[in-house]
Amino acid sequence: MxxxxxxxxxxxxxxxxxxxxxxxxxxxxxxxxxxxxxxxKPNGWSKKGTFTLLANQASFTNWQAGGQSNISGNIGLNYDINYKSDNWTWDNKLISNYGLSKNSGQELVKTDDRIEFNSILGKKAKGYWYYSAFFNFRTQFDSGFDPKNLNVKISHFFSPAYFQIGPGMLWKKSDDFKFNIAPLTSRLIVVHPHFTEFGSSFGVERGDSSRFEFGASFIGYYKFKLMENITAENILSLYTNYLEDPQNVDLDYTLNIVMKINKTLSTNIAFQTIYDDNAFRGFQIREVIGLGVNFGF
Incomplete structure (x- = not known):
């Protein structure tokens, strides 16, 4: 038993x-x-976008330690239209930003200005790899002025305008992690003739209105969570011109950190650095920090 x-x-x-x-x-x-x-994601088209309004203000009244009242604002649009099938992928991204700042007793000053459109078409090769063709366009909304003399205009809408196109290879694990290599990239820089009347502008020679380059391009995108409710978006673009000074690599890197407070409000940090010796022999740096109001659609 x-x-x-x-x-x-x-x-x-x-x-x-x-x-x-x-x-x-x-x-x-x-x-x-x-x-x-x-x-x-299921096959077919997918669309998503975010409109962001950032605002900053500093006010001083009889403040003995010193200080200057100022107010600034920045609006931004980040919109994606993507297509996916078993053998094809087509990613399209539009990024636009515009910002203004005003110090007490001074005129409005532009602090941010950007229009950029990226499109990458890929056909399945093997694993995460695709045969690809890409197109990139960059310009600005408003006029820009010489920091040393705000009466001298040095740029405006579509001047300069950058166009890049070329075949290559796309590695794409997801919409948030991908990069494209294009070793045979054509690049065109366009400016208005009045900016080259007395000298070169953005690499375009005096008296000309455009400049053609041929080289290699690398575009990378990586977005991830730092922790709960905090995301970091990295966008990197590299370009080298085979026809002139190929060792001088143009760089454009942007880091966007979004710390969500709730569905609508967030604290946003944007950092961008550009190196383009045709425009300026040194690093251009832009930083924007503010409370953001976000609208998804």
């Missing part, structure tokens, strides 16, 4: 352990499936 009871107890224990292990395995498989569904 004791042997029978012991046998029954062991069988019940084994069945319990087996059931627990099976439940764990099932739970693990379910979690993996959910994660996979989050990463994999």
């Amino acid at each position: 004791k042997r029978i009871l012991l046998t029954i107890t062991l069988l019940i224990s084994a069945n319990t352990i087996f059931s627990q292990e099976t439940d764990k395995d099932r739970l693990k498989r379910t979690e993996e499936a959910v994660d996979k569904l989050k990463e994999e």
Whole structure:
């Protein structure tokens, strides 16, 4: 009798352990499936965008330590239109920003100005790799002035305007992690003739209105979570001109950090650095920090 009871107890224990292990395995498989569904989007078109308004203000009245009242604002649009099928991918991104700042007793000053459109078409090769063709366009909304003399205009809408196009290879793990290499890239820089009347402008020679370059391009995109409610978006663009000073690589890097407070409000930090020796022999740096109001659509 004791042997029978012991046998029954062991069988019940084994069945319990087996059931627990099976439940764990099932739970693990379910979690993996959910994660996979989050990463994999259905075939077809997908659209998403964010409109952001950033604002900053500083006010001083009889402040003995010194200080100057100022107010600044920045609006931005980040919009994606993407297509996906089993063998094709087509990613399109529009980025635009415009900002103004006003110090007490002074005129309005532009602090940010950018229009950029990126389009990458890819056909499945193997794994995460695609044969690709890309197009990039950059310009600005408003006039720009010489920092040393605000009466001298040095740029305006579509002057300069940059166009890049070329074939290459795209590595894409997801919409948030990808890069494109294009070793045969054509680049065109366009400026209005009045900016080259007395000298070169943005690499365009005196008396000309455009400059053609041929070289290699690298574009990378990586967006990830730093922690809960905090995301970091990295956008890197590199270009080298085979026809002139190929060792001088043009660089454009942007870091956007968004710290969500709730569905609408967030604290936004934007950092951008540009190196383009045709425009300026040194690093151009832009930093924007502010409370953001975000509208998704």
